Amino acid sequence: MMADQPHYVTRGSASHSQLIGITQRATPLTVVWTGEQRVRFSDFQVNEIAKDGNVVRLRSIGMNDEPTSQQPLQEKTEQISEDKAPKVEASNEIQTPEAIPAEQKMEISPEEFAALASLVNEKFAQDLVKLFNGDEDAGGQKVTSVSSGPLEDKSKRGQIHGEVRRIFKSRLETSTDDTGAITATKVPLRKGKKRNRGGRGQPDDKPTGEYLHFTLYKDNRDTMDAVNQIARMLRIKPQSIGYAGTKDRRASTAQRCSVRYMRQRALAGTNSKLWGIATGDYEYRDDPIHLGQLLGNEFVITLKNCKVVGESTDTPISTRLETMRTQVQAALDHMAQHGWINYFGHQRFGTYDIGTHQIGKLILGNKWEEAVKALLSYDPEIAAKAAAGEIPSEAMKRDEYARHHACMLFLTGKDVGKAARIMPGRYTAESCILRHLTRMGTGSLKDYAGALTHITRGLRSMYLHAYQSHVWNHVASRRWELHGDKVIAGDLVISDTDDAAPPTAEKDQDGDEIVNPGDEADDDAIRARPLTDEEAASGRFTIHDVVLPSPGYDVRYPDNDIGRFYEEFMGREENGALDPHTMRRLRREFSLPGRYRKLMHRFLATPSLEMRLYSDDTEQMHPTDLDIIKSAGSDAARGGKRRRDGPDDEGANKRTKTEGGGEDISHAEANGNADAEPPAAQDSAAEPDKIAAVVKFQLGSSAYATVTLRELMGDPPEQAPSDKPAKGTTDDAAT
Template sequence: MHVAKDTNWLQQPEQSQNSESNTKSVDSHTPQDEKPQPEQTIEIPQEDVKVLEDLSTTQFAQDLVKLFNHGNGPSSNDANTATSPVIDDKPKRAQIHQEVRRIFKSRLETTTGHDGVIIANYVSPRKGKKSRGRRGQPGDDEPMGEYLHFTLYKDNRDTMDAASQIARLLRVKPQIIGYAGTKDRRASTTQRCSVRHQRKRALAGLNGKLWGIATGDYEYQEQPIHLGQLLGNEFVITLKNCKMADETAAQSPSERLASMRNNVEPALKHMSSHGWINYFGHQRFGTHDVGTHQVGKLILGDDFEGAVNALLKYDPEIAAKAEAGQVPDEPSKKDDALRHLACMLFQTGKDLNRAVNVIPRRFAAESCILRHLTRMGKNSARDFAGAITHITRGLRSMYLHAYQSHVWNHAASQRYALHGSKVTKGDLVISDGEAQPAAAEQDQDGDEIINPVEDEEDAPLRARPLTEEEAASGKYTIYDIVLPSPGYDVVYPDNEIGQFYQEFMGREENGRLDPHKMRRLRREFSLPGRYRKLMQRFLVEPSVEFKLYEHDTEQMHPTDLDLINGAERNGIERKRKRDQDDGGPAKKIKAGDGEAQAEAKMERANSEQDATSSNGAEAKAETEPSAEPTKIAVVVKFQLASSAYATITLRELMGDRSDEATPTPSDEGVDNS
């Protein structure tokens, strides 16, 4: 369902290798001649110990005190933890977290495991060996604040992977690295992050040690960055080898470029003025044979065995080859083959233990299921409900949200097909005095942050249907209309769209579910639902460039890291030129002289590049006549709210006439970030 006016649509071949994508978020020292002294042991008041005993157990309280005293002692480098028994009461767990922070002055850090246990670790304020150095060059670069904020740049890595790699080298838990939203892997992205109890120097020292990751812009703050503290995202996306739908071979590259400009610029302007349907992006529904929304449907229908079988579905041919040792060398393809093998070994009952050992760790859902179903041999092989609940909360919620998104997309298509941009009786708007639908629970792709059961303190938005008089008054426009994702805490449109929810979800292929009965016996599967704007628009005016090129490996737009490195190279070049103009002696290159090494490296690179360019140009001049590049790249730049999908924006621009509400196999090679 498209909003844009009819036009000669832009076409692009598969995007997997012919696109570039950049995304960014719119948001005293120890004396040097003395050995550092360990902190004195602090006596914990007995009344505080009693508080911890009352909230948990005497053993856990004693373990916390022991962990704290051990951390303050001379052997604080030892990695010890204290673990509570299982605590199902969420408010009690929250109170324990608060009391531990208060009693131990934030020296103990607590996290909640997936099974409801609380794990405490000692957080050292400073490693003594880092404070030793030459006079005037302290190891601690400045007083450390509670949280170090920094800009994270990454290439072709997702946010959680980058955070995990940084945490690994810092020797901390990934959970202490905060960010406002997740950025997709298939892009070059920048975003602000925070990490607790770290020095600038420690983080800067990681640059160059992690492939595709760099950090900078360090600043201490008293508060961390939380998920949802995001207004939106800016995208710079390059579509390569683009063609118009009615393009002919007789047209020259310049003529094709002019035709493309005459069609794309008005289409983009039309989108800017009128907006487009705010669909959930197809990546939300997965790229495997069984979509994530189908797994969610089975879970909501209490068909846990069906959900497990869907998640463990495998290709017999791939599994057979893997069992015979025919495994690809490429890591990602190798992991895929081993996944099929592990699922086959379990589903056929051939070797349950080997299935657990073979499954690659990156397949988190399958790993959790196999470990749970094999923990007691065949006696636990049919505990399907337990296996689903054993999956991490984030993944469970992804399946449920995918089903909600599937229903929402179809409802949005139906709403626009029936009434277009006209406001009608029964349409929903956010109630007067309520805030707009918040981005505080969403990441850059519009995905709700993994939290299927909203915290009780969250104030849910309220919506109401318009009366016939209100709909005709002109007070409300199509940009005010919202639609709910199915849940127990939402209202549905008081018109045929409300009836559509009932009819659509009640179909056999959609699980025979009732939109008015979304509570489940298992609280984590009860969905309150949320409201989402029907229409989406750009935050600022978009821009577009058209470029002729010849080779698909050519980079059309610099990444942020390219710009930084370019500025550094220019600075070195200017300094070298000043030194030459001053007639000063050439600098000797010594180990540790980073600037001199950088200059020398740049000189070699420049001379090699000049020689290569010269030789290449001469060879080309002798063998090839100069020709105009034949391929066209379109570089679009736009800003979207955090609830919007860039893939949907591109589909609207390119005139994709496929059903937006239904995922298709071709979506696997398309990315939005």
């Protein structure tokens, strides 16, 4: 039964950690302590770290008066007042493709034309040029789209997509239909009304690059949800907005994003229309932001009601504070110097009873039907309530109930057609499966393998990567248990030779390959080699040089007892009875190349710790980016009309009209009452009787914050059954 949950989130218990292979630690702890995370969602702050090492922070909201970043923050914030904020529609008109003047028409080089013709044929190459130039066909009609005809070779299709983007400078958009044919259409230009877009005293908003880069700040929203909301307001596809990685939902986060063919003023106009989201710091660039294009993330995590496990409550609070400060700082210093095991965190394995790694195991074992049924698993009690019409009022819970109801209808065979119709679209994997299995009535109900291949590539990869991560965690624990931080013969290190290697796969935000992408990557694959006895004993290599592979067909395994452990562990029946040396599958979508991951991880910068006494759990201990902006602009705003420039508690439960005339769901409806941010504590004369810890650290892009906290705090005691998080809730944070 799913119970209402408290605001705060607790860490996974030791037994759960053991199930996913997290059993060892490199940091000696003299005390184990606990703390409540995310009493306020601003207790968990995440700021992206760009490739150049700069931490992304929201410094201004909306448009700037001047094209400079040297103004005071309050001046920047004032530029989008309620009266002057432009409407999104005014600067987001679609310019349909028109005939291009003869002097501007494109003539591609003979080499580029030959490259296109060799991939398909000359006619398709000619048609693409006509499409780009807005020419007419033989019937006198303007060419609006062209098709290649069916193409079976998926790698060739990937090359065609890449060449069309390159040659026509991303002005032609290509897609593949069910027959394998590639269809190209012209990307419409966006233009504003024919007037000075800058307004009085403001510069013209003339794009100087194809992509508009911006900082996305969000409170209590996941990245995909924020992107979808912005895209809906701008009337574009969510895929048009690029980002380097997804950030936590129940948190205050900042990250860089990009959107193609968009003006600053159009994007700024969304700030007054969306709760929990703010954009700013606009800049035009020639290139988009891609997944994985980040160095890491900076975390500021507040842990409240901190207690040492087993410590008497009779000990004076001041003594407990000093004891914790000394012990926790010592552990943090040790981590900064020596690092910790680079485990994959709980988030990697999902939050339902059946973990994502278990689904990946079934897929790799060719157990298609079992994998589909595992994906469609449901809670009978919730499904029964939904069937009886006992539907919650909160939008998110309504969707959750609908999911359980749909899965029940399908798996019991009561009404498979209705199951596909009522499955909420935000459950992407389940929706893809049900649509595929019911597309031909009863004739397609058993096409389980086909249903799995119709799941989006990113989601499909997630299940397979989860199994790899499950194996990696257990191997890493075995390696540390047997050998600790000693380098031994047969350990793998990254090769520094220039051996020829196939291209790497497209990466997700965690640095993992998205399985079976188009062949468009440029970098060479990373190779590893085993250390000899002499090298292991030489002292030239440390534990921070050692890597472990996730199982795949394109990796090498350690040449020692750890390499043999891969075979023994994966060969167990409960782990799929799989062979790490045969990771290719007849279906390419399920073949895994594997990758190397450092055994140890270290902070990117010196971490910090603040421990203090407090009395009210709703007190905010560390300001968010938005708090800093509002604080800087408070003097200017005092006495004037106040507006909600960005995420705010004020007015959060009000309904707003959508572009189409409908209503947006309110803050409370979208998240449920249990997720609403508690009001911040005011100054209180109450005697401080609790301890809070504010920890700040920077992690690389594939490291997990909760793994870091576990290393710092120790394994929490086992939770009572009534305290365990409900199915579908999250208790982890990955970078």
